[in-house]
Amino acid sequence: MNTFQILFLIFMFIFVLSGIFSFLFRKNQLFANTFTNVINSLNSLFGIILSLFFLITNQPATPIISTSSSFSLFKLALSIDPVSAYFLLVLCVLAFAVSVYSVSYMKHYHGKYDLGRFGLLISLFIFSMIAVFTSSGLIMFYISWEIMAVVSFFLVAFEHENEDARSSSLLYIVMTHVGAAFILLGFVIIYSINGSFDMVSVSNAPASLRLILLILFFIGFGMKAGLVPLHIWLPYAHPAAPANVSALMSGVMLKTAFYGMFRFCIEIVGCDFPSFGTAVVAAGILSVAIGAVYMYVEPDFKRMLAYSSIENMGIITIAFGLFCIGTSTHNPELSVLSYIAMLIHIFSHMLFKGLMFMIAGSVHYATDTRDLEKLGGLIKIMPLTGLLVVLGGLSMSAIVPLNGFIGEWVIIQSLFNAVLTADPVSKMIIVLAVASFGFAGAFACASAVRVIGIGFLGKPRSENALNAKEVPFFMSAPMTLFGVMCLLTGIFPMSLVILATSTFMPAFQGVSDLTTLFIPISFSENTIHPLTAFLGIAAIMFAMFIISLMRRNKFKTEYYETWNCGYDKSTAKMQYSSTGYSNPVSTVFNIIFKADEDIQIKKGSNPYSVKNITLTKTNRKLFESVFYNPMKRFTLLVSNVSKNKIQAGSTETYLAYIFVFLLLLLILNKFI
Amino acid sequence: MEILFYVINTVLQVLVVIIVAPLPGGIVKKIKAFSQKREGPPVFQLYYDIYKLLSKERVVSQTTSWIFRVSPFIILASTLSVFLFIPVIPDIDTFSIAGDVILIIYLLALGKFFLTLSALDAGSTFGGMGSSRESMISSLTEPGFLLSLFTLSLLARSTSLTDIMSYSENIGIKIVSPTYLLIFIAMILILISETSRIPIDDPSTHLELTMVHEAMLLENSGSSLAMLELSAAVKQLIILTIIANVFIPFYGIKVGYGVTGFFIATLLSLLIYTAKVVFISVIVSFAEIFTVKLRLFSTSGFAALSFILAFIAFLQTFILGGV
Numbered sequence: 005m006n007t008f009q010i011l012f013l014i015f016m017f018i019f020v021l022s023g024i025f026s027f028l029f030r031k032n033q034l035f036a037n038t039f040t041n042v043i044n045s046l047n048s049l050f051g052i053i054l055s056l057f058f059l060i061t062n063q064p065a066t067p068i069i070s071t072s073s074s075f076s077l078f079k080l081a082l083s084i085d086p087v088s089a090y091f092l093l094v095l096c097v098l099a100f101a102v103s104v105y106s107v108s109y110m111k112h113y114h115g116k117y118d119l120g121r122f123g124l125l126i127s128l129f130i131f132s133m134i135a136v137f138t139s140s141g142l143i144m145f146y147i148s149w150e151i152m153a154v155v156s157f158f159l160v161a162f163e164h165e166n167e168d169a170r171s172s173s174l175l176y177i178v179m180t181h182v183g184a185a186f187i188l189l190g191f192v193i194i195y196s197i198n199g200s201f202d203m204v205s206v207s208n209a210p211a212s213l214r215l216i217l218l219i220l221f222f223i224g225f226g227m228k229a230g231l232v233p234l235h236i237w238l239p240y241a242h243p244a245a246p247a248n249v250s251a252l253m254s255g256v257m258l259k260t261a262f263y264g265m266f267r268f269c270i271e272i273v274g275c276d277f278p279s280f281g282t283a284v285v286a287a288g289i290l291s292v293a294i295g296a297v298y299m300y301v302e303p304d305f306k307r308m309l310a311y312s313s314i315e316n317m318g319i320i321t322i323a324f325g326l327f328c329i330g331t332s333t334h335n336p337e338l339s340v341l342s343y344i345a346m347l348i349h350i351f352s353h354m355l356f357k358g359l360m361f362m363i364a365g366s367v368h369y370a371t372d373t374r375d376l377e378k379l380g381g382l383i384k385i386m387p388l389t390g391l392l393v394v395l396g397g398l399s400m401s402a403i404v405p406l407n408g409f410i411g412e413w414v415i416i417q418s419l420f421n422a423v424l425t426a427d428p429v430s431k432m433i434i435v436l437a438v439a440s441f442g443f444a445g446a447f448a449c450a451s452a453v454r455v456i457g458i459g460f461l462g463k464p465r466s467e468n469a470l471n472a473k474e475v476p477f478f479m480s481a482p483m484t485l486f487g488v489m490c491l492l493t494g495i496f497p498m499s500l501v502i503l504a505t506s507t508f509m510p511a512f513q514g515v516s517d518l519t520t521l522f523i524p525i526s527f528s529e530n531t532i533h534p535l536t537a538f539l540g541i542a543a544i545m546f547a548m549f550i551i552s553l554m555r556r557n558k559f560k561t562e563y564y565e566t567w568n569c570g571y572d573k574s575t576a577k578m579q580y581s582s583t584g585y586s587n588p589v590s591t592v593f594n595i596i597f598k599a600d601e602d603i604q605i606k607k608g609s610n611p612y613s614v615k616n617i618t619l620t621k622t623n624r625k626l627f628e629s630v631f632y633n634p635m636k637r638f639t640l641l642v643s644n645v646s647k648n649k650i651q652a653g654s655t656e657t658y659l660a661y662i663f664v665f666l667l668l669l670l671i672l673n674k675f676i
Numbered sequence: 677m678e679i680l681f682y683v684i685n686t687v688l689q690v691l692v693v694i695i696v697a698p699l700p701g702g703i704v705k706k707i708k709a710f711s712q713k714r715e716g717p718p719v720f721q722l723y724y725d726i727y728k729l730l731s732k733e734r735v736v737s738q739t740t741s742w743i744f745r746v747s748p749f750i751i752l753a754s755t756l757s758v759f760l761f762i763p764v765i766p767d768i769d770t771f772s773i774a775g776d777v778i779l780i781i782y783l784l785a786l787g788k789f790f791l792t793l794s795a796l797d798a799g800s801t802f803g804g805m806g807s808s809r810e811s812m813i814s815s816l817t818e819p820g821f822l823l824s825l826f827t828l829s830l831l832a833r834s835t836s837l838t839d840i841m842s843y844s845e846n847i848g849i850k851i852v853s854p855t856y857l858l859i860f861i862a863m864i865l866i867l868i869s870e871t872s873r874i875p876i877d878d879p880s881t882h883l884e885l886t887m888v889h890e891a892m893l894l895e896n897s898g899s900s901l902a903m904l905e906l907s908a909a910v911k912q913l914i915i916l917t918i919i920a921n922v923f924i925p926f927y928g929i930k931v932g933y934g935v936t937g938f939f940i941a942t943l944l945s946l947l948i949y950t951a952k953v954v955f956i957s958v959i960v961s962f963a964e965i966f967t968v969k970l971r972l973f974s975t976s977g978f979a980a981l982s983f984i985l986a987f988i989a990f991l992q993t994f995i996l997g998g999v
Contacts, residue, residue, distance in 0.1 A: 300815075380799075383741045390741070397789070404783045416778050416826075423830060428994065435823065435990050439983065442822030443815070445782065449789050450811035457796030457807065463739055524774060530835045533774035537783060540757035540771075544690070545749050552899065559733050559898065566737040566798040567895065580796065580804025588812035592976045 008058075009068050012084065015054060016134050018047045023127030030120020037110045040123035044130065045103035051096035051134075058089040059506045068138060079201070083140040086507040091137045091256075091263050093503070094351055098255045098358050099130050101482035102248045105362050108478040109248055112369050113163075122162060122246075129155045129252065136260050142191045142201040145264075149187065152260070153180045156253060160245045172240035179237040183227030187264070190220040194272065203267070207274045214273050218280055221268045222287075229261035229317045232291040233627045239298070242310035243374065247365020250306060254313045254361060255354040262320055262350065275328040282430045284325030285437055291318025292440045294626065296447040301590050301597065301623055303376050303582040305364045305459065308451060309357065312400060315444050316353045320346055322437050323415050326422050335425055340508075341418040347504035349411030352493065356399035356408055359486040363393050366479055367459065370472040376582040378466040379459040386474045388484065390460050395487040397452030399494070402445050405534040405541075406494035410525075416441060417530055447589075454585045463576035495538045497525050583621055590623065597623040686760055686770045693759050696950055697909040698722035700916060700957035704873075705880075707961040722909060726902045734898035739799040747794035748896065748903040754786040755907040758914050763838050765945045766845075766927055776835040777825045781818075784914070787907065788814055795892035805884065806891025809972060813876060813888065816979035817869040823986040824862045828922060830993060831855065837918070845925040856923060858989035863919050864956075865982035868963060869975075871912040875967045876975050886969055913953065920952035 026040035057063075065085035084092070106126070110119050132155055135148035154177070161173035193213065197206045206214065227234040242250045269275055295315030302308040323346040330339030366389050367382065368374055383390035395406065402408040416438065423434050464470045474480075493500055524533035568574040590597055599621050606616040702719040709716020718724070736745065761775030761783075775783070792810055795803035829835040832843035844851050869876050872889035882890055893904050921927070928945030970978060 381739075383743070387742075390743075394743070394793075398786070401785060401789060402782060403786045403789060404779055409779075409782050412782075413778055417835070420826070420829065420835060424833070431994060432991070435826070435987070438826050439819040439823050439987075442781075442819035445785065446815035446818035449785055450792070450815050453789060453792045453796070453807065453811065457793055457804075461741060461743065461793070461797045462799030530776055531773060532776055532779045533771075534779070536760060536771050536774035537757060537779065540686075540760045541750070541753045541786075544753040544756050548749050548753065548903075555899075559731075561734045561736050563738050564735050566739050566800045567802075568800055574800070576799070578801055579799045580801065580808060585804060585808045585811075588808055588972065589815065591973055592812065592816070 008054075008063070008066065012054060012068050012138075015047060015051055016131060016138075018043065019127045019131040019134070022047070023124040023131070026123025026127065027120050030118055030123075033114060033119040034111070036120040036123055037114075038107055040127060041103045041106045041110075044127060045100050048096045048100035048103060048130075052093060052100065055089045055093040055096060058084065059086060059093065059503065062086075062506070063089075067140065079141045079144065081141040081144050082135070082138040084138050087263070087266065088137045090347060090503065090507045091259065091350075092134065094259065094354050095130070095133055095137070095256045098252060098354050101358060101362070101486055102126075102251050104482045105251075105365070105479050106248045108476045109246070109365055109369060113246070116165075117162060122159075125155055125159050125162070126249065126252075129159060129249075133256055133260060137263060140203055142194065142203060145203075146184070146188060146191060149184060149260075149264075152257065153177065153184065156180075156249075156257065159249045159253075160241045162246055162249070163244070166244070168240075169244040172237075172244040176237040176241040179227060179234070183224045183234070186220050186224030186227070190217050190224065190268065193217055193220075203272060205272050205274060211276070215277055215280065217273045218269050218275065218277070221265060221273070222280075222284065225261040225264045225268075226287070226321075228264075229258050229321070230291075230314050231287055231317060231321060232294045232314065233631060235291070235294075235314050236625070236628055236632060238314055239302075239307050239310045239625075242313070243304055243306035247306070247361050247368060250309070251358045251361035251365075254309065255358040258313060258317055259320075259350050259354070261317075262324060262346065265324060269328070270331065275331050278329055278332045278427075278430070281325045281328030281330075281332055282433055284328055285322050285430075286325075286433050288318045288321030288323075288325055289433070289437050289440045291315065291321060292437075292444045293318075296440075296444040297589075297593055297596060298623075298625075299451045300447050300454070301583075301586040302451075305367065305374050305376055305455060306361070308455060309360050309364060312360075312448060312451070313353075313357060315448065316349070316357070319412070319415060319441070319444070320349050320353070322440075323349065323418065326415075326418050326434075329422060329426070329430065333425070335421075338418060338421050338425065341414065341421055343508075344501065344504045345411060345414035345418050347507065348414055348497075348500045351500060351503070352399070352407040352411045352490075355486055355490050355493065356396055356406075359392065359396040359483060359490060360400060362479070362483045362486070363389055363396060366475040366483070367472075369475055369479070371468040373466075373468045376455060376459050379464070379469045380462045380466075380576060380579065381460070381464040381469055382472055383460040385472045386460075388480050389475060390456075392480075392483050392487040393456050393460060395490055397456050399490045401449035401452050403449065404494075405491075405538040407490050407497075407500070408494075409534070410494060410497040410500055412441060412445065413532060414525075420530075450589075454582060458580065458582050458585060462579045465576045465579070465581075495535050497534060498523060501525050583619070590621070596626050599623050682769060682771055685768050689764055689768065689770055690756055690759055692764065692946065693756065693910060693913060694906070696953070697906065697913045698726065699950070700912060700953055700960075701879075701909055703954055704957050704961040704964060707958060708964055711965045722905065726906055729897075729902035729905070730899050732898045734896075734900055737798045737800075737895055740794075740797045740895070743790070744794050744797040744895070745900075747790040747797075748900040748907075750790045751787045752903045752907040752910075754783060754790075755910045755914070758783050759910075761837065762914065762917055763841060763921065764917060764949055765942065766838060766841050766921070767945070768942065772836065772838045777829055777837055777840070778822075778835060780837070780914075781822055781825065784911065787911065791892055791904075795895075798895040800895065802884070802887070802891045802894045806888055806894070809888045810892060812972075813869060813975055813979070816976050817866055817982065820862055820979060820982035820986050821866050821870070823983065823990065824859050824866065825918075827855070827859060827986060827990045827993060830990070837922075841921050841925065844922050845927070848925075851923065851925065855989045855992045858985045858992065860919070860923050862982045862985040862989065863915070863923075864959065864963070865978065865985070867912070867915045867919065867956075867960060869979060869982070870915055871908070873960060874964045875970045876978065878969050916953045916956055917949075919956055920949065924952050924955075926952075 022040045022043040026036045029036040067083040132148050132152040139145035139148050157173050157177040160176055161169050163169040197209045198204055230238040292315050295311050299308050299311035323342045326342035327339055399406040399408040402412040419434055419438050423431055524531040602620045604618045608615045702722050706716050706719050758780055760771045763772050792807040795807040828840050832840040872879055877888040878886040896904055928948050
């Protein structure tokens with residue numbers, strides 16, 4: 005056992021230990037919370053160093069533990085290879101920020117819920133995700149997957165007094181288990197082909213069996229990633245969980261699905277079917293479209309971020325689909341391009357979604373509400389959070405020069421490459437993917453503006469917003485770190501590209517020194533250099549600033565009220581609300597929303613004076629009402645009918661059933 | 677030091693853009709006025725407006741934050757910096773190697789983000805309304821825009837605007853083909869949407885019924901308003917330049933050699949460029965004259981039309997023999 009293996013095992017098990025200690029110390033809640041989060045953050049830092057070391061020094065795939073027990077089915081087997089190291093890096097960066105954040109954030113729950121229990125759960129959650137990324141046996145992978153699902157169920161249900169948290173967590177655990185059932189079925193089929201539960205390729209199996217395996221894994225992992233139409237748990241689970249848990253779930257847990265898809269669909273089963281890749285791209289387009297449209301109309305800050313995650317997972321699925329198309333049509337340029345795109349967007353999304361969820365948690369911490377319709381004017385009370393939410397919103401909308409743009413650019417380049425070499429049907433689907441990028445990018449921009457504008461700008465709309473205060477240092481420090489990283493990785497995208505390429509070829513190949521960070525990124529002779537855009541904007545702004553400074557003494561700025569057409573008693577209620585802002589799009593897409601509007605008018609002392617008008621708009625959730633609710637009603641109908649008709653209650657009927665069934669068996673026995 | 681050449685070229689190009697940008701808007705207004713049997717404002721009215729606004733003081737609402745004060749700078753800077761990547765005269769190299777079509781679209785989104793955000797900052801109903809309508813209209817136009825430019829880059833086998841323009845220069849007369857014609861019409865429709873012209877928005881009124889772009893600018897005054905008006909004109913010039921240089925691939929004639937020859941050639945190319953831009957704005961003015969402003973919810977049909985045209989143009993690249 006060399007030092008790396010020992011260090012890695014220590015790294016993994018410190019998480020378990022910190023969780024156990026947090027639970028043991030739960031009598032003194034604040035101490036338990038601080039203790040476990042400090043240990044987790046230091047350990048995550050250690051994990052960042054380990055995984056960066058692994059990637060940059062091009063270590064080969066290294067087994068960590070490899071035991072064989074007398075139990076021939078189950079082997080405790082962990083190993084780390086470059087792809088695992090990349091995903092571990094993603095996990096550890098986010099775990100570091102979330103742990104530092106939790107030191108202050110969990111004080112919000114002090115006295116109401118058990119912080120020791122929370123420390124145990126979150127440490128086990130991080131541990132289970134490390135185990136998922138480093139498992140090298142099918143049973144080991146499935147066990148870690150299940151631990152991840154169960155622990156996150158308890159985390160989502162953390163605020164158990166809340167009806168919302170209880171029902172969301174129940175929906176989440178049921179759906180994640182259905183997905184796990186598909187994965188388990190796939191594993192069983194692999195066992196029947198290979199004869200063992202090792203992660204060995206099944207490329208000599210018949211093609212139809214491999215296609216079935218691909219579909220099973222895609223559905224199983226797709227349910228975890230939140231692909232439409234298997235996404236309905238996401239908009240409930242992410243808002244109900246505490247913000248740091250949502251950040252971890254959205255930032256890393258959804259990506260474990262893509263890790264699984266990569267391992268099982270590509271490495272173990274092998275993708276030889278171009279139509280499978282096209283179908284994956286089509287599923288991705290659907291996720292992007294549905295996520296974008298629902299994100300626009302959602303007034304709850306965290307639920308809007310959940311829909312944004314669905315949209316970004318759709319984008320990563322499109323990249324994965326292109327990767328499948330590339331490997332199946334033996335187009336190495338397309339495969340490499342879309343693979344790098346997938347990895348870059350996974351990292352960028354972790355950064356900006358983690359940032360936005362931490363900001364959502366800060367807003368909740370400061371104002372006790374998640375409803376945008378009750379906020380407003382926060383930017384003057386929480387200036388740092390206001391600046392960071394602008395950075396996060398720009399990144400979410402994939403705007404130059406932030407990091408969301410880099411992933412989208414590489415994916416559009418891979419779409420460009422794919423269109424040139426695809427067959428006509430795939431060409432049309434790929435071009436629809438390009439259109440969906442434009443659609444989703446603009447919708448994300450508008451949603452970000454809506455959230456920032458209505459939540460942070462203008463006048464406060466309620467007491468909550470008036471009484472807010474800026475968040476403490478341990479919460480603002482990791483958010484600032486992520487904001488700065490979003491900006492830096494956007495301006496110097498070579499850093500992301502080098503990290504992504506180091507998973508399959510030696511890092512820094514042909515690179516002499518750090519000036520590589522400054523070169524443009526280019527794929528197949530299409531180059532961009534975001535640093536130029538950033539410097540250009542900065543230079544022009546600097547010039548304008550100098551000019552305005554020179555004119556400062558001649559022209560003063562006067563401060564006065566907002567212009568409201570001469571009406572002087574303008575209140576906060578006269579501003580646009582979130583529902584009002586998204587009303588045009590909601591009307592245009594009414595065929596999806598079939599919105600239900602309810603208007604309540606409260607009259608004053610005489611019938612001609614109106615005191616209050618309240619508009620409540622309920623959008624239907626498309627897949628729930630079209631697909632899941634009918635299925636639910638049908639299942640309940642069938643079970644009611646069978647309960648009432650078959651279980652009639654009389655013993656004689658049951659005896660008759662037994663008699664008839666025995667008779668049938670005897671007759672059948674004659675024929676077989 | 678090649679970088680120095682690029683920087684000088686870029687600075688000159690940005691200055692040329694600032695000078696040329698307010699011209700197309702004035703010409704459109706003049707033609708519209710003549711069609712209505714009016715005199716109309718002078719063609720250079722926007723220049724006079726910007727000069728007047730720069731000499732007025734600013735009134736800033738107390739409800740606003742730093743976003744309101746910084747936004748005009750960021751919007752004008754980001755719109756001007758798009759011209760780092762668009763070749764106005766393809767022989768003069770600016771930083772067009774550092775940005776391609778996709779970067780341009782998402783860089784324009786930076787301006788749109790801050791424009792819609794600063795409109796919400798004052799806490800007024802006008803700003804919210806303009807911001808909300810602009811979000812809807814631009815979100816629906818974006819797929820068409822991206823798809824048109826994507827199809828153009830497919831034909832040229834590259835996403836760089838310089839390559840697209842040199843490809844259409846190489847095709848020469850064959851540019852009069854179904855694909856290019858359909859994308860031309862789609863780009864004109866997108867130009868109308870992005871620059872808030874009739875039938876999407878009425879740029880000459882401040883009434884609530886017809887405001888989209890003007891509502892977002894309402895709170896600004898003085899030098900901020902001058903910057904925002906200029907950035908709207910520059911944004912119009914961006915799309916006009918793309919249309920002019922890609923669809924009318926005639927960039928100028930080479931006149932002799934030496935420094936004076938170079939200057940004369942550059943001046944001639946600039947004149948030809950301005951003539952192309954004016955020609956396309958005349959087409960846009962005809963669209964303004966012969967249509968009326970659409971109902972807000974009918975603008976989605978308009979955006980869908982530009983998307984469908986771009987999609988059919990894409991299909992044309994590989995069905996029935998290609999370009």
